[in-house]
Amino acid sequence: MTIKDVANKAKVSTATVSRVINNKTEGLTEEMRQHVQKVIDEMGYTPSHLARGMVTKKTYTIGLVIQDICNPFFPKMVSGVENVAYENGYMVLLCNTDEDLKREKDYISILREKRVDGIIITVSNGKNKAYISNLIAGDIPFVFLDEIAEDVNCICVDNTLGAYQATKHLIELGHEHIACLSGPDTSITNQDRVMGYKKALVESGLSIHEELILKGSYKADSGYRNTEKIIKDFQHVTAIFCANDFNALGAYEAAVAHGKKVPEDISIVGFDDILDIPANQFAFTSVSQPTYAMGQAAATMLIDIISNKELKESVITFEPMLIPRDSTASPK
Amino acid sequence: MTIKDVANKAKVSTATVSRVINNKTEGLTEEMRQHVQKVIDEMGYTPSHLARGMVTKKTYTIGLVIQDICNPFFPKMVSGVENVAYENGYMVLLCNTDEDLKREKDYISILREKRVDGIIITVSNGKNKAYISNLIAGDIPFVFLDEIAEDVNCICVDNTLGAYQATKHLIELGHEHIACLSGPDTSITNQDRVMGYKKALVESGLSIHEELILKGSYKADSGYRNTEKIIKDFQHVTAIFCANDFNALGAYEAAVAHGKKVPEDISIVGFDDILDIPANQFAFTSVSQPTYAMGQAAATMLIDIISNKELKESVITFEPMLIPRDSTASPK
């Protein structure tokens, strides 16, 4: 059933039907509108977004490229994006990349074919210049969420501050030998967290020991291995700042496996605050991010760009918040 | 940039370009294909899915209507759907309803406008005949995920069996007075769980006390209130079967608030297994569902329907699995 069928049945032109389904107020009598609307309702006609998109060059669809929806860090972000999109008449195409760069590129190319109005991307390779410039050249509006990069619109959290808060917390508890489990070095987010860790040390008059900053990924096994190393090689370490909660989890498991108690023998701070659930009797100290608000902000910014609104700022930085819980305490 | 531009530059017809971008093997020399492909690459041409969809009547897009992505029960399902979709060349439009029926209907109508090839729906109103028949009348293929309904294709778990396992577990621990916190009565899923609860009681020679089956919703506050009632009015009850984990959580909190210890004073079994996280020192006994596989199955079934494949079965039922943990024990 097409607009033509409706036009025929209502004995009007397709232009008139088009005016009605698009709520054009001008150039249309109220009688006409009601007459046509009635026919539309009777026939159960649904206009085709495809055909409309072809002529208007707008799809009211945005792509959301996300690393892993099963990672508890993301659902709230997705929800924030989705809500703002819905309220503004947009729909979101979900692109789960499983952290596979090939799949991510593939998705972006498909999104381009689908002529989405814009893309929100949460990646962890803000340092990949080629990737970024290719995106920019794609002439489709996009905003980065979570990760930041040069010359692109971003929604992020102040990672340096968060890491600073976490490390400061350990220092205030009395720790002097604090290790740092860092994430992937392709990520500016991670780089900033390491920076915040260092900043807190320096500011407190503690010296930075590069060997206590262990390189790794954002996965639990990286945290596990690095913590084993710390337990073996650096026995004076009493606290660990982890670049994210998966690392913290791995650290916890390694500590337990090696007979260390948390927090009595070793304190652990995570980042992202994804390990907290109600009724939990042991919870991790972590740096929490306002993920829902960040998702909302990303969608709002993208839609503003799409609508050619003047952007007040091209980077919106949210404040993280340290939440002290059960995995940190003063050293014995 | 359109197919026409490519055709001009390559000095061929649009039909030829179309053949190349659609990988038509027949009626095309390899030289021609390479020549055209080269021009396409040089120009950075991306075909429009919109235009293609208009003529082929296929969008390679499916809608996924989900209640709440932030509920830990769903992300794995979403991921299962998304993965199968991706592998088959489909994309998924995420529709989060926040359990708002109006929003759900709105989304379904938009999906229709978008001419998606099919829809996967996870709702909790399988008893709403009008809703279902409206869906069927919509002539767009759909499958229900999680919830079941008459005359529709569904992917579900054997809820009766799961509830049976859970209740049986309590009985085997020695409990004789077992309450049941049920969910919304619009849901067949919930109805089946209550049935499984009853079945286990009867089979073990215990009698069913209707007053111990409390009506509620799938939310924590419902579990909280109902548990308070049990603690006050039915002091002989030593165990509670909850229709889902949010109820179990509410039950746990109510128990603690009233000075009862779990599981010493009262055992609690949940359903869905969403409260378990690693490094957790207290975890709920719950009935686990293979949500990832269910998501995969839903996408596979939908794509089969879209592709006009013969469906082996219109309802696929997965087996749930009881996971005994820390919230259940023998009564004192």
Add this chain to the structure above:
DNA sequence: CTGAAAGCGCTAACAA
């Protein structure tokens, strides 16, 4: 205020 008609970018008969 309403209608006629061109055209959005592509595919698929049908012709050549």
Add this chain to the structure above:
DNA sequence: TTGTTAGCGCTTTCAG
């Protein structure tokens, strides 16, 4: 093997 051309269902100028 390649090209011509008629749509797909809509919006939007431009006439009337």
